[in-house]
Amino acid sequence: MNSTYEVIIGLEVHVELKTQSKLFCSCSTEFGAEPNTHTCPVCLGMPGVLPVLNEAAVACAVKAALALNCTVHPFSKFDRKQYFYPDLPKAYQISQYDEPLAEHGSVPIVIDGAVAKTVAVRRIHMEEDAGKLNHLGQRLGDAKGSLVDLNRAGVPLVEIVSEPDMRSADEARLYLTELRNVLSYLDISDLRMEEGSMRCDANVSLRPLDYHGSLEDLPRVEIKNVNSIRNVYRGIEYEIARQAEKMGRGERIVKETRGFDDQNGRTYSQRSKEEANDYRYFPEPDLPPLVLTASYIEEAAQSLPPSPMAIRQELAEAGVTANDAEVIVADRAALEYWRSATAVFADKRQVTNWMLSDVSRLLNAYGDTFWTARVGPQALADLLALIERGTLSGRMAKEVLDRMYETGGRAEDIVQSMGVSQITDKAAIQAVVQQVVAGNPHVVQDYLSGKDKALGFLVGQVMKQTKGQAKPDMVNAILKDVMADYAKA
Ligand SMILES: [Zn+2]
Known part of the structure; x- marks a missing residue:
């Protein structure tokens, strides 16, 4: 059905920065507090107050830009993006428009541990988040009313805009996965899509093969605020099929914004898309331009942790398969656990196998992560040493691991108390x-x-x-x- 079209996808990702305070005031950014308790005259948009830029947020944004291979501009400025919506108390959002913090970056798409393609990042800019509307009803259409919570208003964000370089839902999924991997090692955001600390809008259009104009001029559908990487994938798949079918019938695709309903896996029309000039951007008069010295940018570049590609290399050299490496790279806690365990137990493949099978099974069962695992890296290494010495068979070791997890006991003590040690006499x-x-x-x-x-x-x-x-x-x-x-x- 899609053979006469090429799929064109670009992604805009908003990432909430993990700072103590908001972007332009000292209110806390803590998630989940009582509504409207983390607010002040600045983030409530009272007249006569002045924003002051949070340096910690700038440091996070610069790190993100450098890790995504962008050029960080020594000079950027803030602008007012104006629109009326009840979640925006000032009726404008402070963002960056024509002179963003950084441009010209890239994110690799990784398949089987190797770079299969590189997606260009057009720009990264800083902006403040809006508040959150809670609708009183099942759906907005029949809600009795809406309550606004402004705790999130003014929380620092970076928006990462890709070029329209992706050609399938799968490439979009892999781009987002790697973007999240890169950012996770910087420790600048919680990156929780379900809590909204990472949000993705996907622009999807189909290019007829006989169309040779600009990609920007193709009618584009934006799928807004999807709450998981899997749902971004599903939304794009649905949108490709919907647009292809419409075009097959000779109908025109309308430029619009659509939501995604994860119950039935479909996108639905929300509104026709505003043009950029509808926002009437103009330079923010209350903030000076953001000026970064070359040494500041250089220092930030020097402080970056190893990239996910470098970590894949480290794991491959230790004999970890590409599939297992993907699981570890995507979970910083798993990587730290793996490094600690392999530092005290030499058989790295054995460590990997136990981590990704039996330890993971227990983490799921107890609702833990590799950070909070009740059998830590040293305890796992002790257990594996008993297998290596022949005291335990693999099957017995599974039982011992279960008891270790349950009781927090040491492997050797549990082997004694269970009387399960292997007979090697x-x-x-x-x-x-x-x-x-x-x-x-x-x-x-x-x-x-x-x-x-x-x-x-x-x-x-x-x-x-x-x-x-x-x-x-x-x-x-x-x-x-x-x-x-x-x-x-
Ligand atoms: Zn405030």
Whole structure:
């Protein structure tokens, strides 16, 4: 159906910066407080008050820009973006228009651990957030009224605008994932899409293959404020199919803003899109331009942590598969845990396997993260050492890990209290094997006459008598030895 169109996607991402106070006043930015308790005359838009720029927010924004490979401009300025909406007490938002903080960046799209494509970042600018409307009803249409909470008004944001470089919903998903990865290592935002500290608007248009004009002139549909990367993907997929079908019928695509309903996976029309000049931007008269010295920018660049690509490299060198590395890179807590555990236990693949299977299973079950894991990296390393020494089989170790997680106890103590340690004493196993061999002469005869399957039965008998605690490879070897002697006798 899409074969006669090319999909054109650009993303605008708003990221709330994790500062103590708001962008232009000293009110707290804490999430989840009683409505309207974190407000003052500045963020309420009272007349006669003056905004003062928060330096910590500038530092966060500069870091984000540099980590996204942007050029940070030594001179940028603030502008008033004017629109009327009840969540905006001043009736304008302080933003940056024609001279943004930074431009010309890039984000890699990573597939199987390698850069498959690079998406250009057009610009990054700073702005203040608006308040939040809470509608009294199921839907805005039949709400009895709306309450406004201005705690969020004035919270610092950066807006990261990509070029329209993505060609599928999957590329958009990978772009957002990597953008979030990059920002997560800077520790400048909570990046929680479901809480709104990272929000994405997706611009989607279809270019007929015989259209050679500017991409900007194509009718563009903007899907607003989608609350997860998965829903951005779903919204774009729906929008591609909707537009293709309309165009197939010879209908025109209307430039508009659409919402996304995650219940039925569809986008729905909200309003026709304002043109930029509807906002009547003009320079903010109450704030001086933002001037950054070369040494300030240079220092910020020097302080950047390793990029996700560098971390992938580190993991690949340790023998971690590309798939597992993606899981670790996307979770800073997992990376710290992995680094601590591999510092004290040499088999890095083993650490990775246990982290991403059994430890992750327990984190989910207990609602924990790798930061709050009740079995820490050292405790996991202690458990893995018991497997390596042969004290525990992999299966037993899973049980011990469950108990460690439940009780917070040490691996060795739990092994003792459960009495589960593996039997690796050769003489002890030999004694059981001899019993089993003596008790099953027909099966032994079958094995000696070439029926290999008979060995499995005998191993099973030994494991049964030792309550599964004999070390299986030792049981195997000893059984073969004993039966070889039996054949000679
Ligand atoms: Zn305030």
